Every structure is written in C-alpha cells, then in structure tokens.
Amino acid sequence: MKYLMALCGFVSYALIAHADEPRTWIVGATVLSPERKDAGRKVNVLIEGDHIAALSENLPADARQNAAIDDAAGGVLIPGLIDSHVHVQLVPGMTYPMTLEHQEIVRAYRTQLPRSYLMYGYTTLVNLVGPPDKLDDFQMLRGFISAPFHPDLYRCGAVPVVNGYPSQDIPLPVRSLVFPYFVVDPKNQDGVPLGTIAEEHTPAAVIARIKQDGNICVKTFFERGFGRNKDLPVPSPEVFADIVKSAHAAGLPVLLHASSLEAQRFGVEGHTDIFAHGMWNWGEFNTSTTLPEPVRGVLDQVVAQHIGYQSTSQVIGGNRLLFEPDFFDRPEVARVVPKAMLDWFRSAAGRWYQEAQARGASDERMRGIWDAFLHREAETVAYLAQKDAFFLFGTDTPQGPVAGNLPGLNGYLEMERLATYKMSLRQIFEAATINNARAFGLADRIGTIEVGKRANLVLLNRSPLDSVEAYGAIRTVWIGGKRLDPASLAAAE
Template identity: 45%
Template sequence: MKKSLFGCLFALLLHVPAGASNSLWITNVKLVSPERLDMVEPGSVLIEDGRIVKVMRGARQRPPAGARRFDGKGYFLTPGLIDSHVHLQSVPGMSFEQMGEKAKLAQEYYKQLPRSFLYYGYTSVIDLAVFDVGFIDRLRRAPLRPDVFHCGSPLVLANGYPMSYFPPSQRFKVFPNFIYDPAQAAAIPAEYAPREHTSAVDAARAKASGAVCIKTFFEHGFGSQHSLPVMSREVYGEVRKAASANGMTLVTHANTLEGQGFAVNGNTDVLAHGMWRWDRLNNEQVLPAEIRAVLDQVIAKGVGYQPTIQVLYGLRAYVDPDWLGDPRIRKVVPASLAAWFHTPEGKWFRQEAAGGESDEDARRGLDVPLRHVRQVVSYLASKDAKILFGTDTPSAPTYGNLPGLNGYLEMQNLREAGMTPAQIFKAATISNARAFGLAAQLGSIEPGKTANLLLMRQSPLEDVRAYDTIVTLWVGGKQVEREQLAADHAR
C-alpha cells in the first residue's frame, strides 16, 4: 500500500505543468524596449529558465498556466543596461602596489563589485583590457553578478601606451599581447619572438581566451609622457584585418583629433573615448570644421562612439571638496574602503590628478576638455550618431570612478551634453548589444533573449534620474530587490 502511494505521488510529480517551477509571469507593467520606443504600453513578460519566452502587450492578459505571477504595480519594465567600457580588476583609488599591500580591502571591494554594477541597473559589462582571465572566471562564479564579456589582453604597440606606465622589467608580462615593433628590437626582451607577437597571433590569443572584441590604442601620451610610440597605418591595418578575421569588434582608444581621425580612417568599429583634446585647435571656442569633418566620418561609417565624460570627473574628484561626502558612495563600495579614501594614503593620486596645482586651478584646468567633449557629443547627438554607453570604470587609480554610480553620473553628463533620454537609453541597451555582437542575447525585451530586466518607478525616456528609481531586477531570470545589492545593506 505504501509502495503504491509513493508511486502515485511520483507519477503526479512527473506530470506537473512545465511552467510550474521555472516560469515567471511579470505583469501589470509598462514595457519600455528600444526597438519599440514609440510604443510604451501596458504588457506582461513570461520568463522560463532565465530567458524571455513571450512578450504580451495590452492591459488585460490571462496568466499562463502554472506560472508564478509578479505584479509590477504599473511601473516601467526595461531591458538591463550594458556598460561597454569597464576595467574590473582595478580597484578605484588604489595603485597596483596598494592592491597587493591592502589585499583585504581589495577583496572586500571585489566581493561588492558585481552587486554595485547591478545596483544601478548594469546587468552586462564589457571589460576592454583583461590582465587576468582567471579573475574574470572567478567573477562569473559570483552568485549574483552582471553578464561579463571582455576583449582579452589588449593589442599594444611595444613600449607604447599604456604599457609605458610599467617598468620595462614588468610591462611585457603585464601586456603579453603586445605587437612587436622591429624598430624597437633593442628595447624588447630577447625572449619574445617577433613571430609570436604579430597582430594575427595576438588576435587569435585574445579570441582563444573568450574575447568578443579587440582593444588597441593610438596615444602619444599625456602628463609626463608626450612622445610614446604609436602604430603606423600599415600595422593598424593588420590589427583591423585580424579583428575581422576572428569576428571581433575592434575598439580603439583615442581621445585626440589626430587619434580619432587615424582610427576612423583605419575603419575602427568603436572609439573608446570622447575627443577632449583638440590638438592645435585646443583654444577654439566653436566646434572647428576640421573636427566636424572627422565626426561626420564617424557618423557616415557608423562608428560606435563612447564619450566617457566621467573620466574627467574622475580626476576632478580629488579637487572636489564635496565628492567623498556623497552618500551614494556607501551604496557601491564597502565601508572599509570608503573610510580608506579619506586617509592621506587613500588620497595619494591627488598629486598626479592635479599636477601640483591648487584645487581651484586644477578644476579650472579641466574646464576646457569638458567643454570640448560636450561640444562633440552635442554635435553627434544632433545627427543621431551611434553613441555607445561606456564609463571606463575606473579610468585611472581614482576614487572618482566607482562601479555603478559612475554609470549613473555618466548618464547625467550625456544629458547635459545634449543627448535625449531616449538616445541615452538606446546607447546603454540595443546599440551596445549590436556593436559588440550581443544583440541575439541582450539589449531589448524580446523572446529568446536573456531575462535581464529592470523595474523602475519612473520612465527612463522622460528623465535619466529614473535609473535611480529601480525597484527590482532580474538577472538571468533571477529576481533581486535593488536595496539588497547596496554595500551598506545589512546581510
């Protein structure tokens, strides 16, 4: 009798409706998706096994059989955001030496890091320069984290930017995918064979590490470095060819008129910074025709453009007396690290960021590059160019670029520069997904895509401050309340 009863129960379990345990029906929401911005309307979304399986539009919907119901209270449902320019292994405010010396602080930061991106809605991030793929793998094992994509180890011209900031004894180990330059043979350790450091071999290595993109650089330098070697058009052409051969997006660091013109003429896919240095035109007040010509090429060729305005504010944080008092900092970094920022040791980068100037002079010194990048963004936005959302978090060892919060501040920068809320929304969703070959998985609320979703009280098409009204997130279908992600949330 007992055996028969057990058999009946087992049979019943086998016939539970498919959606009973893994289906979620999010209903009573207003759908905001970038492919249908003209149709913000009531609807519902069905999720199964971490993916969107059905999108239903209309105020009245019959719940699917067996699905759990989530009432969205009439709030706005959007796809999760994508930050396409981050550096995950760097700890804001710390040098590489300090990261080793302050290992406990660094580990506490890393534990909070993925949650901080999620706190402001970034359910996907793209690391453009990986030092340790193992770190990316460990981050991906976090119980709650954004989807992580990367460009692998960047393709850097030997002894050029940014490997030039490391001692010669270390730089080739930190940047193993450097491009061999025969003209510098005497300055490259003999252990590195030229045939192992061509663009083709380097790109294949990046691809093998799981990269979806290639990052390279055109940078003569700044600060104390102004004459770093840069690649020739021929070498850059080889990088372009290698990226195409591997089906990878080519991202180029360039923030000057010369650098962006070089990269656009060489057919880059993405420019990783705004043009805040105008070279010989630096003193011009109105956007010069020569710069408009380069930007027109950006538009005509459909080059993705990451303004990264917050990079400049990350430097300015050291001469901003109010920055460390911002209560939002405690939402995205542990209390221990936030306290360390206030110490003399934690403010070590101030000297480099301010260049020995007074706070007032240092702030004034950033006014020109800020004006430049705003003018460039305004022009591109007026032409509806392909602007991509990326923050360069952290752009330097600065505590002014904090995960998640940096993105929220960048959205305000873009709005002030002339982008509409709709343009910003697209830049952080579908435009990023398309530019990095991820549109089949991410960027919109459509069947078949990963269930990365945000529920917010306000519409992001009306005000960028809506991104601070997130209530609930779904990350790969896993539901979490926003406040549970904050660094100061009691766990």
C-alpha cells in the same frame, strides 16, 4: 574554456535548462524595448529560467497556477543596461602595489563590486584591457565571479604595440605577461623584448589567440602619452590596417583608444569600428571655444562610417569629482563602496592621487582645469548627437586609480552628463542597450525585451525617455531571471 563559461554564467544555464525552470510573470509594467522606437506598451512578460519566454497583452487564465506573479504596475520595464567599457580588475583610488597593502579593503570592495553595478541596473559589462592570464584573472576577479549574483562579463583582448600605451608602466620583466597580445611592427624593432618570436606577434597571430581565448573584441591604442609619458610608440597605419583586417576576419570588432584630434583622425582614416573615448583633446585648437573645422571633419567621418562612439565623459568628470570637497560624503557614494574603503579615500594616504595632481593648487583651480576638457567633450558629444551618431554607452570605470569613478554610480553620472551634453534620452537609452549589444555581437542574447533573450531586466519607477533621473529610481533588477531588490545590494553602512 570551462572557466570562461563559468565567468559568463552559462554553465549554470546549461545545468538548469533541463530541470524544472522557475516561471514568473511580470505583470502590469510598461515595456520599453529599444528596437520598437515607441514610448512603450503595456504587456506582461514571462520569465522561464534565465530567459524571456513570452510577451502577452493578456495574462493567460492559468498564469497564477503555474508561475509566480510579480506585480510591476506603474513601472517601466527596460532591458538590463550594458556598460561596454569597464576595468573590473582595477581598484578605484589604488595602484596595484596599494591593493597588496590594503587587502582587507580590496576584498570588501571586490565583494561589493558586482552588487553596485546591479544596483544601478548594469547586467552586462565588457572588460577592456583586463589581465589575460587566466590564473591572474581568477585572483583579481575572485570576489566578482564568486558573488552569488553578478553582471554577465565579457572581455576584449588588448593589443598594444611593443612598449606602447598602456603597457609602458608595467615593469619590463612582466610586461609581456600582462600584455601577451602585443604586436611587433616589422619596420620598427625598437625595444622588442629579447627572445620574442616575431611571427607570434603579428596582428594575425595575436588576434587568432585573442579569439581562441574567448574574447569578443579587440582593443588597440593610439596614445602618445600624458603626464610623465610623452613619446610613447603608436601603431603605423600599416600595422593598424592589419589589426582591423585580422579582427574582421575573426569576426571581432576593433576598439581604438583615441581621445585626441590626431588619434581620432588616425582612427577614421584606418576605419576603426569603435572609439573607446570622446575627443577632449583638440591639440593645437585646444583654446577654441567652439568646434574647430578639423574636429568637425573627423566627427563627420565618425557619423558617415557609423563608428561606435563611447564618450566616457566620466573619465574627465571622475577626475573633477576628486576636487569637490563633499564628494565622499554623498549618500550615494556610501552605497556603492564598503565603509572601510570610503574611510581610506578620506584619509591623508587615500588622497595621494589628487594631491599628486594638484601639487598645492586649490580645488577651484583644479576643477577649472578639468572643466576645459569637459567643455571640449561637451561640444564634441553635442555635435555627434545632433548628427545622430552611433553612440555606445561606456564609462571606463575606473580609469586608472581614480576614486571618482565608482562602480554603478559612475554609469548614472555618465548618463546625467550625456543628457547635459544634448544627447537625447532615446540616444542614451539605445546606447546602453541595443547599440552596445549590436556593436559587440551580443544582439542575439541581450539588448532588447524579446522572446528568447536572456532575462536581464530593469524595472524603473518612470520612463527613461522622460528624464535621465529615471535610471536612479530602480525598483527591481533581474539578472538571468533572478530577481533582485536594489536596496538589498547596497554596501553595509
């Protein structure tokens, strides 16, 4: 528990609460807070320690005597951004064995990782499907949590069915160590590891452990597989109903990994709280150029049930980037990963993933394949945007070993993509702030600029309600009241 508190930054919070708290007035910015639905207002913001202590139109006469003054004139102050779908322990471009082979690169990457998120304004991350064992976690997250500043990190407990996605590739002897919260379907005992105590793997039992271990959500999966895994087991409606019931009893939201028509239909029928992906696979309707009627029916349910929707378009977009020959030469890429890693991405060895995918096909052909997925994703998002669905901002960074999903930058690219897919700038802003905070039970701490909230703030040069590019022009970031200059967070050349 102590470890988890340190992870979230609350130990330091408790220690300094009684000391003399540093005070700073942020002066002259337009404050844009999503609960107000306005275009922002000129108001000064007082930070005390790690929280917001006051909002005031007029600066108190003695402000300069007892607080530092931060001149934010001309800027737009927004709450720190929340990415509710990341995998902090994974290394872009590398499988787990590769990370053991390239420990120097990995160490440099893990040191840079929290800086890259902060540089792009991400002050809160929700880690979905991380290693739950605390020791293992500490190893994989060492660079992250030992950084002088890092985004607040929360985690979800992952609940696969026995041998189901995403546990299938983990070697059998360690599978239940990596995924200790697997569930056993009482009607299907296939492949249940020897020695499993069935009562410890009911939905109620695993979710009680998930809660006890400090997770803030439950993630489960409806995935029959892709690539070489085609017939993976999926939960039955009864098992899924039990997961939802137990999670709600524990006060935890349920996320369902579901990216196909079949999977999202399963999710709306079982009343999931959140979909962890957009719908880029329409099954038998994949060749349709417009939104097929059955897809529309499922999306109407997403809206009617107020299901949180993480589009994660960069799952596809990041794959496509690997087939853009100049991607690793872009200056913004060099700012988010260390040079040694970038050199490796460009090397023959580092190109293993895209070469395995392409098997000799041209870059152009590969981009075309991913564009077909993106087209379906775009249609889905545009339909939900027009119906004002409950969007949650999540990037899935990195999804597997994809070097096209780089920390911080991937969030910016996701936002650009969502704007292209006709989400309004207000929908994007709310998805990355107040909606994420509400959906994950964090709204009493983050998501808006209000007195008492944690001082996670981002100062932009312009309003994100005027253009999505505003998220790429960050002047200052505050994490728990600590002021950071984005330029100082870039990876060394």
